Amino acid sequence: MTRLHVSATSHWPNYLPEYVARELGYYEAEGLEFSRSAPDDWTQVLRDLEGGTADVVLGGLWVPAMYHGRGREYRAFAQLNARNPKALVTREPVADFDWKDLEGKIVLAPGAGGTAPFVHTAGLMRAAGVDMSKVRWVRDLSGSMLTELFLGGMGDALVTDLVNAQFLEHRRQAFVAVRHDRAGGLMPNSVYYTTDDVLARDDQVVQRFYRALQNAYDWLKAHEAAELTDLLAREWPSLDTGVLVSIVDDLRASGIWDDLRISEDGYGEWMRILVEDGLLDESPAYDDLVCNDMVLP
Missing domain, CATH: 3.40.190.10 (Periplasmic binding protein-like II)
Structure with a gap:
C-alpha cells in the first residue's frame, strides 16, 4: 500500500x-x-x-x-x-433578489478560512453593476462567529456555505437570497x-x-x-x-x-x-x- x-x-x-x-x-x-x-x-x-x-x-x-x-x-x-458552494442569506425571504439590493446594506463575509467568500461575492456584485462604494462589509472573521453575530442582529446579509445556509433556512432563521453556484457558474x-x-x-x-x-x-x-x-x-x-x-x-x-x-x-x-x-x-x-x-x- x-x-x-x-x-x-x-x-x-x-x-x-x-x-x-x-x-x-x-x-x-x-x-x-x-x-x-x-x-x-x-x-x-x-x-x-x-x-x-x-x-x-x-x-x-x-x-x-x-x-x-x-x-x-x-x-x-x-x-x-x-x-462555489456559497450563498447569501437574509433575515427575511427576498423575492426576485438583485445584487443591487445590497447597496446601502452591511454584508458579513467570513475570511478566517480563506479569501473566496468575499472576493467571489464582490466579483459577482461588480459584474451585476453594483456600486461597491455603497456597500459596507464586515470581513476577515470566522464563519461561525459571523453567523452568530448575524443571528444576533449584526448586518443585513451573510455570505455562508450552502450547507449552513440551508440549515438556517430549515430553522427559519435566515433565507437564501442568491446561490453562488447558480449565479456564478463554473x-x-x-x-x-x-x-x-x-x-x-x-x-x-x-x-x-x-x-x-x-x-x-x-x-x-x-x-x-x-x-x-x-x-x-x-x-x-x-x-x-x-x-x-x-x-x-x-x-x-x-x-x-x-x-x-x-x-x-x-x-x-x-x-x-x-x-x-x-x-x-x-x-x-x-x-x-x-x-x-x-x-x-
Whole structure:
C-alpha cells in the first residue's frame, strides 16, 4: 500500500466525494493508504505539504495563483467543487433578489478560512453593476462567529456555505437570497494541488488518487444521498442527518460534482476576478497552474 495524506482547509459535506471514495474502498482498490487532516489554522496545510506530512492539499485555487512566481510553485490536478458552494442569506425571504439590493446594506463575509467568500461575492456584485462604494462589509472573521453575530442582529446579509445556509433556512432563521453556484457558474472553488515532485513520482500516487475520486464521482451521479445516511451521520454527527441527506441531493443536482477536471472557462473567470480585486497582477496561464492529465490507462 502507498501512503497518501491530504491536508484540507476544512471537513464539510461539500467535500463528500473524498469520503465516499474511502467508504466504498476506492482508495484501497488503487493500493492507497489514505488519510486526511483539517488543521484549525488552514495555513498549516502549506506547511504540511512543504514538510512532507501531506502529499496533497485540498483548498482554494487562489493560493497556487497568488504564490505563482512569488516563491512557491504548486499545481492543481483536480477540482472537488466545480462551482462555489456559497450563498447569501437574509433575515427575511427576498423575492426576485438583485445584487443591487445590497447597496446601502452591511454584508458579513467570513475570511478566517480563506479569501473566496468575499472576493467571489464582490466579483459577482461588480459584474451585476453594483456600486461597491455603497456597500459596507464586515470581513476577515470566522464563519461561525459571523453567523452568530448575524443571528444576533449584526448586518443585513451573510455570505455562508450552502450547507449552513440551508440549515438556517430549515430553522427559519435566515433565507437564501442568491446561490453562488447558480449565479456564478463554473468556478473551481476547491481544488487538489501539490508540487511537481509529487506529480512526477514513479508510483503515480496522484494519478491513482484521481482515479479513486473519479469512481466516487461516478457513484454519486448514480446513487441518491439516502444510501449514504450512515456515512453522513458518522462524519457530521452534530447536523440533522435527515436534513443533510436532502442538502446532499441538492448539491448533487447543482453540478458541484459534475467533473473532476478543472474547467478552463471556470479557471479564466476566477482568475479574472482575482486580478480585478488586486490579488493577482495578471492571470497565470492555465497550463502553469493546472495539470489536467491524470487518468491512468
